[in-house]
Amino acid sequence: MMSAAQQNGGSRSEARLLSAILVVTICLTLAPVLRLFIEGVTYQGRPSLELMRDVLTQPSTLSALKHSLVTAGLGTLISLVLGAAFAFLVALTDLRAKAALVFCLMIPMMIPPQITALSWTQIMGPSSVLLKTLGIAPPLGAPQPLYSPEGIIFLLGIQHMSIIFLTLRAGLRSIPQDVVEAARISGAKGLRTWWQVVMPLTLPSLAAGTAITFVTALGNFGIPAMLGIPAGYATLPTLVYQKLAGMGTTVLAEVSVLAMLIGAVAVAGILLQRLCQSRQKLHLVGSTSRPLALPLGAARLPVEVLLWAVIFAILVLPMFGLLATSLVPAYGVPLRLDTVTLAAWYEVLFRQPVTSRAFANSFGLAAGASVALVAICLPLAWLMERRKTRLARLFDSLLDLPYALPGVVLSIAMILLLIKLPFTEATLYGTIWIIFLAYLARFFAVMFRPVQASLKQFDPALDEAAQSVGASLYRRLRDVILPLSAPAAAAGAILVFLTAFNELTVSALLWSSGTETLGVVIFNLDDSGETSMASALAMTIVFVVVVLMALIQLFSRRFPKGVVPWQT
Amino acid sequence: MADIDLSSVSKTFAGTPALEDITTRFDDGEFIALLGPSGCGKTTLLRILAGFEEPSSGRLRIGTREMANAETGANLPPEERNIGFVFQSYALWPHMSVRRNVSYPLEIRRFSKAETARHTAAALASTGLENYADRMPSDLSGGQRQRVALARCLVSDPCAVLLDEPLANLDVALRATMQGVFTDFHKRTGATMVYVTHDQAEAMAMADRIAVMDQGRIQQFDTPQTLYERPRNRFVAEFVGRGTVVPIQEVTQAGNAQQARILGARVAVQSAREAPVSHVCLRPENLTISEHGDLRSKVARVTYMGGKYLLETVTDCGARLFAETRARFEVGAQLGLTITTPWAFSED
Numbered sequence: 056m057m058s059a060a061q062q063n064g065g066s067r068s069e070a071r072l073l074s075a076i077l078v079v080t081i082c083l084t085l086a087p088v089l090r091l092f093i094e095g096v097t098y099q100g101r102p103s104l105e106l107m108r109d110v111l112t113q114p115s116t117l118s119a120l121k122h123s124l125v126t127a128g129l130g131t132l133i134s135l136v137l138g139a140a141f142a143f144l145v146a147l148t149d150l151r152a153k154a155a156l157v158f159c160l161m162i163p164m165m166i167p168p169q170i171t172a173l174s175w176t177q178i179m180g181p182s183s184v185l186l187k188t189l190g191i192a193p194p195l196g197a198p199q200p201l202y203s204p205e206g207i208i209f210l211l212g213i214q215h216m217s218i219i220f221l222t223l224r225a226g227l228r229s230i231p232q233d234v235v236e237a238a239r240i241s242g243a244k245g246l247r248t249w250w251q252v253v254m255p256l257t258l259p260s261l262a263a264g265t266a267i268t269f270v271t272a273l274g275n276f277g278i279p280a281m282l283g284i285p286a287g288y289a290t291l292p293t294l295v296y297q298k299l300a301g302m303g304t305t306v307l308a309e310v311s312v313l314a315m316l317i318g319a320v321a322v323a324g325i326l327l328q329r330l331c332q333s334r335q336k337l338h339l340v341g342s343t344s345r346p347l348a349l350p351l352g353a354a355r356l357p358v359e360v361l362l363w364a365v366i367f368a369i370l371v372l373p374m375f376g377l378l379a380t381s382l383v384p385a386y387g388v389p390l391r392l393d394t395v396t397l398a399a400w401y402e403v404l405f406r407q408p409v410t411s412r413a414f415a416n417s418f419g420l421a422a423g424a425s426v427a428l429v430a431i432c433l434p435l436a437w438l439m440e441r442r443k444t445r446l447a448r449l450f451d452s453l454l455d456l457p458y459a460l461p462g463v464v465l466s467i468a469m470i471l472l473l474i475k476l477p478f479t480e481a482t483l484y485g486t487i488w489i490i491f492l493a494y495l496a497r498f499f500a501v502m503f504r505p506v507q508a509s510l511k512q513f514d515p516a517l518d519e520a521a522q523s524v525g526a527s528l529y530r531r532l533r534d535v536i537l538p539l540s541a542p543a544a545a546a547g548a549i550l551v552f553l554t555a556f557n558e559l560t561v562s563a564l565l566w567s568s569g570t571e572t573l574g575v576v577i578f579n580l581d582d583s584g585e586t587s588m589a590s591a592l593a594m595t596i597v598f599v600v601v602v603l604m605a606l607i608q609l610f611s612r613r614f615p616k617g618v619v620p621w622q623t
Numbered sequence: 624m625a626d627i628d629l630s631s632v633s634k635t636f637a638g639t640p641a642l643e644d645i646t647t648r649f650d651d652g653e654f655i656a657l658l659g660p661s662g663c664g665k666t667t668l669l670r671i672l673a674g675f676e677e678p679s680s681g682r683l684r685i686g687t688r689e690m691a692n693a694e695t696g697a698n699l700p701p702e703e704r705n706i707g708f709v710f711q712s713y714a715l716w717p718h719m720s721v722r723r724n725v726s727y728p729l730e731i732r733r734f735s736k737a738e739t740a741r742h743t744a745a746a747l748a749s750t751g752l753e754n755y756a757d758r759m760p761s762d763l764s765g766g767q768r769q770r771v772a773l774a775r776c777l778v779s780d781p782c783a784v785l786l787d788e789p790l791a792n793l794d795v796a797l798r799a800t801m802q803g804v805f806t807d808f809h810k811r812t813g814a815t816m817v818y819v820t821h822d823q824a825e826a827m828a829m830a831d832r833i834a835v836m837d838q839g840r841i842q843q844f845d846t847p848q849t850l851y852e853r854p855r856n857r858f859v860a861e862f863v864g865r866g867t868v869v870p871i872q873e874v875t876q877a878g879n880a881q882q883a884r885i886l887g888a889r890v891a892v893q894s895a896r897e898a899p900v901s902h903v904c905l906r907p908e909n910l911t912i913s914e915h916g917d918l919r920s921k922v923a924r925v926t927y928m929g930g931k932y933l934l935e936t937v938t939d940c941g942a943r944l945f946a947e948t949r950a951r952f953e954v955g956a957q958l959g960l961t962i963t964t965p966w967a968f969s970e971d
Binding site: 516520521527534 | 673674675698700701702703704705706707708710711712714715716717718727728731732772775776779785
């Protein structure tokens with residue numbers, strides 16, 4: 056009865072505002088995807104599958120599809136092993152310093168993939184400054200081992216292990232502790248409890264996490280671009296990039312089909328994930344207030360050492376490589392007391408006009424997107440919670456799409472939608488606005504979901520009380536809803552800022568001279584051999600990322616449950 | 624201050640009726656209680672008065688203004704009705720101090736700073752909250768929070784005050800105190816008050832008139848005394864007070880007096896009109912325990928009520944009757960009961 060009550064409550068101004076914001080948001084987030092679909096099934100203005108058939112039968116398409124599936128699939132497997140091991144140990148046992156472990160495990164997900172790739176190439180191969188300094192570099196001429204399918208798979212695995220870790224940990228936390236206690240009182244010990252009780256109950260969330268990891272790995276552009284392009288190994292996203300960069304918008308129709316192909320594989324993965332997640336919710340009832348802490352006994356210290364060693368290897372070591380490279384005068388020179396220099400830092404941060412422009416662009420885009428999304432999401436999430444109309448529910452089920460779909464798909468869709476604005480000759484392609492609109496669409500869910508989570512826990516009587524004393528919709532939004540959901544909105548804004556500030560995939564396809572973003576600049580610096588400068592810039596960005604994450608962590612206790620993504 | 628007039632108000636939620644054809648009038652300055660079991664529609668009725676729900680059919684008028692009319696589709700939003708609402712959860716804004724919570728309605732109405740301060744101080748004083756004005760709601764106890772909610776709704780001089788189970792979250796002792804606060808508040812302001820509760824003791828203690836609701840309808844709308852002594856049907860008889868409804872076997876009319884055969888005994892009954900009656904309501908007051916009572920029954924349960932005992936007895940023909948006594952009986956004891964002038968009504 057309560058949901059029906061909410062449906063009918065309130066005033067007409069709410070209904071009007073809801074429709075208005077919904078229309079704008081649907082145009083922003085879902086229209087591009089629809090436009091892309093139309094492009095794929097038409098040829099020169101009429102419905103035709105000819106183009107689709109042509110592109111899909113090209114050998115380059117088929118090999119890129121195969122490469123995508125292989126790297127994403129095997130990369131997911133590595134994420135699964137690493138992420139699941141960490142999740143089970145952190146969620147079920149009495150390890151110490153869990154909060155620190157979780158925080159460190161989140162960093163790989165927040166560091167942009169092109170920086171992950173850059174940092175790993177700095178600790179391997181013949182020209183690694185770190186290895187040269189230590190005197191263990193392979194001889195000149197030896198290949199860079201990461202410029203290979205195996206390298207891509209390995210780094211995709213590390214990059215996305217946090218996703219498995221998070222979904223599985225959330226699933227494990229929803230297991231009522233009495234279920235495990237009942238197994239133990241029945242005589243099941245240690246691993247047997249895990250295998251026969253915990254494991255079957257977590258399979259749905261494990262499967263959901265695996266599916267979404269696969270989709271994310273499939274859409275990853277930074278890692279296959281940095282590692283695959285030098286090796287001549289193209290995946291679907293890099294194939295789209297290469298075609299578009301090489302031949303411009305003349306191949307737009309062709310890359311649309313490729314984007315649809317990626318989109319189709321991704322949608323299959325998303326549907327699988329939704330299916331698994333809905334299973335998870337079915338049968339778990341009971342108290343989950345106390346987290347599980349099965350004693351590890353004598354194995355605790357060795358396990359802790361092992362886990363921190365893994366974190367050191369995948370997080371700290373590559374950063375040392377990056378740091379070493381950024382401190383030498385020229386790439387390949389070993390780092391010694393007499394060669395150490397901050398020249399690359401100085402050059403990239405203060406001298407290069409491109410980088411300062413990119414800083415301004417990325418900062419403006421990220422801050423602008425955060426502010427615009429707060430302004431859209433706050434009233435929208437509130438009104439959708441109050442008035443569960445059919446359109447609102449449909450939108451709720453689709454709004455994750457622009458974020459879940461690979462960035463390449465959204466970028467191509469945005470180009471199609473904005474290259475020629477309807478009823479005019481104007482174009483947004485090549486301006487900063489196309490990147491801005493693409494960011495709004497892509498990061499919409501990043502802002503919306505935390506705000507929604509906090510508003511779901513909000514007592515509707517607080518709003519009704521304001522209504523009964525005469526406050527208009529605008530006053531209620533300003534005086535009651537905004538202050539109470541401000542922490543969630545702030546967390547969402549920081550997350551959007553964080554992701555947008557580092558973003559590469561979307562801007563790589565949408566940038567032009569003057570609208571470079573930081574992601575693009577790092578990519579281009581590395582591409583043109585300026586590895587020291589690229590490393591210095593990457594270090595700066597990692598620093599910004601960690602500071603922003605620490606900021607969220609610091610205030611996490613003040614956020615409602617479900618707002619900080621790594622504290623679900 | 625204003626009266627409230629409802630005509631044929633109905634409400635359905637997704638096809639399920641929650642309120643059916645409510646036509647009634649709450650007079651200016653009356654303290655009305657809406658009483659009923661959960662799911663009877665009392666909260667829905669209150670929310671329609673406040674404007675949080677729109678009626679599916681029918682009309683609502685408060686004072687001189689038509690608030691809702693399902694035929695024309697007119698529905699004045701809650702923020703324009705000038706009505707006070709006290710929520711079960713108090714609904715204090717946690718980010719505002721007590722003073723700001725109370726002054727917010729005046730802020731909305733664009734009162735001057737001095738006016739706002741004066742009215743707020745008066746509202747805080749009348750609820751005994753002067754010393755808590757600068758605290759945050761989270762620092763207050765349940766009873767204090769309820770006072771803040773009351774102060775907030777009275778500060779803007781509403782034309783009616785609606786209260787949705789305001790005492791449900793308080794402990795028993797505090798409930799009695801707060802009942803006093805509400806009654807005093809009603810006396811002082813003369814506001815029309817509509818009070819939703821499922822606790823009949825609360826309704827009896829405070830209300831001028833009680834509307835007993837069940838299954839979306841008002842079953843009876845009368846003073847507490849009338850409800851208790853002259854219930855109109857089986858639901859009201861059983862819901863209000865302690866009583867057993869038993870069928871009448873035969874009625875005989877002798878001049879003005881009416882006699883009926885109940886559980887084999889012949890007794891005089893009272894009823895509302897000449898219309899045929901079918902059932903009587905037997906309350907403890909209608910039953911006297913005596914050695915030679917004509918209704919033989921056995922004690923099934925004894926409950927000490929403080930100063931007296933409540934006996935649940937089973938008669939030979941299987942009816943369960945409640946009687947009160949100052950003497951102690953053992954479970955299983957045989958006793959005789961005499962029925963004196965119970966209230967009879969017709970029930971199909």
